[in-house]
Amino acid sequence: METLIILLIGILVAVATYLILSRNIIRVILGTAVLSHAVHLLILTLGGLKTGNVPLLTEADAPYTDALPQALILTAIVISFAVTAFVLVLAYRAYQDNGTDDLDALRGTNDE
Amino acid sequence: MFSVTFAIIIPFIIAALVPFIYRRFKLLHIGWFVMLVPITLFVMLARLIPSVASGKTYIHTYNWIPSLNINFTTYLDGLSMILGLLITGVGSLVILYSIFYLSTKESLQHFYCYLLLFMGAMLGVVFSDNLMVLYVFWELTSVSSFLLIAFWNHRKASRLGAQKAMLITVSGGIAMFVGFIMLHTMSGSFSIREIIANVGDLTDHALFIPAMILVLLGAFTKSAQFPFHIWLPDAMEAPTPVSAYLHSATMVKAGIYIVARFTPFFGGDQLWFWVVSGVGMITLFWGSFNAVRQTDLKALLAYSTISQLGLIMSLLGLGSIALQYGYSEESIIYTQATFAALFHLINHSTFKGALFMVVGILDHELGTRDIRRLGGLMTFMPFTFTVGVIGSLSMAGLPLFNGFLSKEMFFAATVQIMNADVFSLQTIGIIFPIIAWIASVFTFVYCMIIIFKTFLGPVQPEKLDKPLHEAPVGMLISPIILSVFVVGIFFFPNLLGGYILKPSMESIYPTFGDPANLTPSIHAWHGIKPELLMTIGVVLVGALLYRFLKKWKPIYGLLSSRYTLNAYYNNFLSFAESKSTIVTNKYMTGLLRDYLVYIYIFFILTVGGFFFYSGAFSPSFSMDVRIRAYEVILVGVMAVAAVAMLFSKSRMTATLLNGVLGYSIAIFFVIFRAPDLALTQLVVESITTALFLLAFSHLPDWKKERVPSKTKLTNAVISVGTGAVVVLVALAVLNYDRFETISAFFENAYELAGGANIVNAILGDFRGFDTMLEVVVLFIAGLGVYTMIKLRAKKGDENIENK
Numbered sequence: 001m002e003t004l005i006i007l008l009i010g011i012l013v014a015v016a017t018y019l020i021l022s023r024n025i026i027r028v029i030l031g032t033a034v035l036s037h038a039v040h041l042l043i044l045t046l047g048g049l050k051t052g053n054v055p056l057l058t059e060a061d062a063p064y065t066d067a068l069p070q071a072l073i074l075t076a077i078v079i080s081f082a083v084t085a086f087v088l089v090l091a092y093r094a095y096q097d098n099g100t101d102d103l104d105a106l107r108g109t110n111d112e
Numbered sequence: 113m114f115s116v117t118f119a120i121i122i123p124f125i126i127a128a129l130v131p132f133i134y135r136r137f138k139l140l141h142i143g144w145f146v147m148l149v150p151i152t153l154f155v156m157l158a159r160l161i162p163s164v165a166s167g168k169t170y171i172h173t174y175n176w177i178p179s180l181n182i183n184f185t186t187y188l189d190g191l192s193m194i195l196g197l198l199i200t201g202v203g204s205l206v207i208l209y210s211i212f213y214l215s216t217k218e219s220l221q222h223f224y225c226y227l228l229l230f231m232g233a234m235l236g237v238v239f240s241d242n243l244m245v246l247y248v249f250w251e252l253t254s255v256s257s258f259l260l261i262a263f264w265n266h267r268k269a270s271r272l273g274a275q276k277a278m279l280i281t282v283s284g285g286i287a288m289f290v291g292f293i294m295l296h297t298m299s300g301s302f303s304i305r306e307i308i309a310n311v312g313d314l315t316d317h318a319l320f321i322p323a324m325i326l327v328l329l330g331a332f333t334k335s336a337q338f339p340f341h342i343w344l345p346d347a348m349e350a351p352t353p354v355s356a357y358l359h360s361a362t363m364v365k366a367g368i369y370i371v372a373r374f375t376p377f378f379g380g381d382q383l384w385f386w387v388v389s390g391v392g393m394i395t396l397f398w399g400s401f402n403a404v405r406q407t408d409l410k411a412l413l414a415y416s417t418i419s420q421l422g423l424i425m426s427l428l429g430l431g432s433i434a435l436q437y438g439y440s441e442e443s444i445i446y447t448q449a450t451f452a453a454l455f456h457l458i459n460h461s462t463f464k465g466a467l468f469m470v471v472g473i474l475d476h477e478l479g480t481r482d483i484r485r486l487g488g489l490m491t492f493m494p495f496t497f498t499v500g501v502i503g504s505l506s507m508a509g510l511p512l513f514n515g516f517l518s519k520e521m522f523f524a525a526t527v528q529i530m531n532a533d534v535f536s537l538q539t540i541g542i543i544f545p546i547i548a549w550i551a552s553v554f555t556f557v558y559c560m561i562i563i564f565k566t567f568l569g570p571v572q573p574e575k576l577d578k579p580l581h582e583a584p585v586g587m588l589i590s591p592i593i594l595s596v597f598v599v600g601i602f603f604f605p606n607l608l609g610g611y612i613l614k615p616s617m618e619s620i621y622p623t624f625g626d627p628a629n630l631t632p633s634i635h636a637w638h639g640i641k642p643e644l645l646m647t648i649g650v651v652l653v654g655a656l657l658y659r660f661l662k663k664w665k666p667i668y669g670l671l672s673s674r675y676t677l678n679a680y681y682n683n684f685l686s687f688a689e690s691k692s693t694i695v696t697n698k699y700m701t702g703l704l705r706d707y708l709v710y711i712y713i714f715f716i717l718t719v720g721g722f723f724f725y726s727g728a729f730s731p732s733f734s735m736d737v738r739i740r741a742y743e744v745i746l747v748g749v750m751a752v753a754a755v756a757m758l759f760s761k762s763r764m765t766a767t768l769l770n771g772v773l774g775y776s777i778a779i780f781f782v783i784f785r786a787p788d789l790a791l792t793q794l795v796v797e798s799i800t801t802a803l804f805l806l807a808f809s810h811l812p813d814w815k816k817e818r819v820p821s822k823t824k825l826t827n828a829v830i831s832v833g834t835g836a837v838v839v840l841v842a843l844a845v846l847n848y849d850r851f852e853t854i855s856a857f858f859e860n861a862y863e864l865a866g867g868a869n870i871v872n873a874i875l876g877d878f879r880g881f882d883t884m885l886e887v888v889v890l891f892i893a894g895l896g897v898y899t900m901i902k903l904r905a906k907k908g909d910e911n912i913e914n915k
Contacts, residue, residue, distance in 0.1 A: 001739050001743070002846055003843070004739060004743070004744070004747055005747070005780075006839055006842045006843055006846070007747075007839060008747050008750055008751060009838060009839065009842060010835040010836060010838055010839035010842075011750075011751050011754055011755070011835060012750070012754050012773070012835075013834055013835040013838045014831040014832050014834060014835030014836075015754040015755060015757060015758060015831070017712060017827075017830060017831035017834045017835065018758060018827055018828060018831040019757065019758070020708055021705050021708055021709065021712075021827040021830065021831070022705075022819070022827070023705065023819065024814060026763055026766075026804075026807075026808075026811065026814070027766070028704075030757065030766055030767065030770055030804075033770055033774075033800065034754065034757070034770060034773060037773050037774060037777055038838075040777065040789075040793075041777060041780065042838070042842060044780075044781075044784055044786065044789075045842065045846070046842065046845055046846060047855075049784050050783075050784060050785065052785070053785060054785045054786075054787060055785070055859075055869070055870040055871055056787075056868060056869050056870070057859075057861065057862050057868040057869070057870065058868040059868075062859070064859055064870065065784070065785040065786075066853065066855045067855060067858050067859070067861075067870035067871050067874060068854070068855045068858060068874065070786045070788065070789055070871045071871050071874035071875050071879065073786075073789055074788060074789060074792055074871065074875060075875070075882065075883065075886050077789070077792050077793060077796055078792070078796070078886060078890065079886060079889055079890075081796045081799070081800060082889055082890045082893035082894075083893065084800055084803070085800075085803055085893060085897060086893045086896050086897060088803055088804065088807045089807075089896070089897045089900050089901060090896075090900060091807065091811065092807055092810050092811060092900075092901075093900040093901070095810070095811055095812070096810075101811055101812055103703070103704045103705065104703055104705075106704075107701070107702035107703055107704075
């Protein structure tokens with residue numbers, strides 16, 4: 001099971017990388033979103049999959065599945081949401097001010 | 113008891129206070145306040161002279177980073193006492209002088225802040241016993257020197273001079289730093305005293321010679337020794353008090369100090385002898401030879417300083433031979449060179465400080481220091497004239513002034529070295545007295561130039577911008593005090609010898625027993641000896657050369673300006689600048705994709721490479737549990753959705769596919785026993801998708817990207833490579849079982865945190881602080897979103913960035 005999920009993570013990372021390397025700003029943002037999906041899965045997988053019951057003390061009996069990766073992922077989900085929202089508005093504002101969503105055109109002036 | 117550590121720290125504390133005091137008392141010149149610092153320190157140090165003279169040393173350790181052997185250890189002995197007295201003594205006089213030199217219109221708070229910074233750093237250099245601490249202070253003197261040279265930073269020459277001084281002294285400093293690390297590797301200690309104590313075991317160490325050369329590089333660059341001397345003339349762009357203080361009396365003596373300090377360690381080695389005395393001799397000659405051609409009095413003094421530093425350096429080299437012999441009745445005679453070096457070190461600070469102040473007075477009162485525009489000032493500026501003559505004659509080595517005594521001892525040392533029967537000195541040792549004599553002739557000539565071209569001869573008021581007049585009393589006090597020392601030391605040299613020089617001889621020759629044996633009685637008259645004849649020869653030939661200066665001066669034209677050291681320095685600098693611009697422009701393209709490509713390639717090469725070479729890629733599949741059909745289907749759905757994103761023509765499709773990924777992960781979270789995650793993921797994914805759709809209404813539709821297929825291929829290769837590395841690393845980590853899991857601790861959540869949901873307990877209790885900061889991140893992101901949507905530049909101030 002872990003091997004299968006890790007292969008899936010590999011595909012997600014490759015797709016995310018390809019999206020991030022493109023010129024369109026929305027594709028880059030989508031790339032970061034996919035990348036955070038991949039990382040969440042990765043953290044969970046490395047903690048071990050289906051090794052125990054739901055980590056709710058009153059609902060299930062030991063052994064419990066590892067709760068620490070879950071807590072980390074929960075934080076990561078919220079943070080990646082904040083970042084996505086921020087970058088989307090950044091893209092919006094950059095387009096408003098510069099009239100383009102092409103990153104190559106946003107490179108700035110040549111002479112510093 | 114007075115702790116030497118305080119002497120280092122006080123200037124720094126006051127430096128920090130200067131701006132505030134400056135703001136409070138605008139009417140009074142802040143120099144009066146700052147002057148109290150060196151005076152206090154001087155008095156405190158001077159009170160310790162008797163006990164240091166009797167052989168006592170003061171040591172104080174403050175543990176700083178004991179695990180790395182780096183401690184703030186201060187050490188006061190005879191040698192550091194000399195430098196300490198010079199730094200505080202000349203410092204007091206220079207600050208007094210600067211009060212009249214710099215008007216209150218200048219940015220005095222900066223000036224005195226830098227000056228105190230320098231003073232503290234310099235005291236740190238001479239009082240530190242720990243090499244790492246010494247190095248920090250050493251570089252700090254370079255930094256403060258940079259700031260002071262560029263004090264009038266509206267002038268281009270000041271900025272360039274500061275840059276040159278910085279580049280040369282800091283490169284030397286870094287070389288010395290490496291040398292220090294080598295010393296630590298050899299001896300296992302950063303303490304200079306301990307390193308010197310272990311010298312016997314280390315002279316055959318493989319690093320002995322490299323460490324010696326690196327330490328010398330630091331000393332030579334700082335003390336402006338040939339060929340690194342080129343920064344000192346350019347440093348004369350600094351205000352004259354700075355030149356008098358840093359670039360003649362103290363900072364340039366730091367290199368001399370290092371050489372003297374390490375003489376007991378490296379001294380006795382043949383290479384040390386030849387390099388130190390040889391470089392010193394070349395510098396002595398080259399400095400004096402070039403001083404004669406200068407027309408700017410300050411440049412002349414700069415070259416003369418270079419030359420005199422070379423003299424002191426060569427004496428230290430000559431004196432180190434005594435350590436080759438070890439202590440005996442016969443070897444004592446060679447230590448006299450070192451004695452002369454320390455003696456001249458003090459003498460030079462007195463007469464050169466006075467001369468610099470005289471030149472500063474001329475510059476300040478008459479508006480020029482060009483000898484072609486000056487002349488006949490004797491009658492108009494009698495006091496300045498007197499000080500100038502005393503300083504010049506002392507520098508020329510004439511009787512009645514302290515320069516005569518140390519110059520005679522210098523000649524005596526160069527003659528004496530011919531008698532040494534090591535290092536084949538009996539055959540080639542003759543070169544020392546010859547170069548010393550020739551350089552002294554040139555020294556005599558430029559001293560005459562200072563006296564005759566400035567103070568005697570015809571007056572040229574039409575070439576001056578200001579009327580001729582004597583300087584204000586306040587400006588004359590400091591140079592007069594220094595010239596009193598110049599004369600006083602001539603009449604009472606043994607006072608200095610017994611109290612100041614004797615204990616420092618013990619610092620340099622710790623194995624030679626009672627320093628009283630190494631301290632000769634200094635006499636002005638000691639019979640007709642070679643050194644006296646040499647002095648008479650210098651005066652005769654020097655006078656002749658000065659008389660016929662016009663006849664032989666054209667030889668300076670023979671040196672092509674294209675082959676000077678300065679030209680090499682400038683060429684190197686412009687070469688480095690243009691080449692680094694080309695290289696930087698090559699890879700800093702301003703394109704986001706290029707930067708990301710660097711990051712990914714670096715990731716693939718280092719992470720992948722490390723795992724590959726360390727053999728960490730050893731995936732095993734034994735941990736796998738049985739796979740159910742619906743899980744495989746879900747994985748398939750996600751893979752297809754992800755790949756389809758790459759080929760989707762519209763942004764809407766791509767966003768929805770991203771949503772598919774997000775919801776599928778939520779299902780996986782359910783399967784993998786993570787209900788909290790599943791809930792959060794569902795909510796967040798819905799909002800994210802909504803956000804994307806919202807943003808789309810404000811953004812242009814996707815156009816077909818015109819990307820060359822070669823770029824596409826590169827992107828694809830990098831993407832697949834990154835994915836592959838992640839897979840391999842994940843598989844390797846998955847089977848890593850050398851550590852126990854720490855998660856069992858959290859299963860006690862109900863007892864420890866009072867929560868039955870372990871994930872919630874971790875977030876809200878065990879890692880509560882983390883969660884709080886996470887909320888802060890959300891808050892900041894929200895602020896950013898709000899700001900970017902709401903705030904706009906007003907019409908009037910658009911394009912703020914491009915201004």
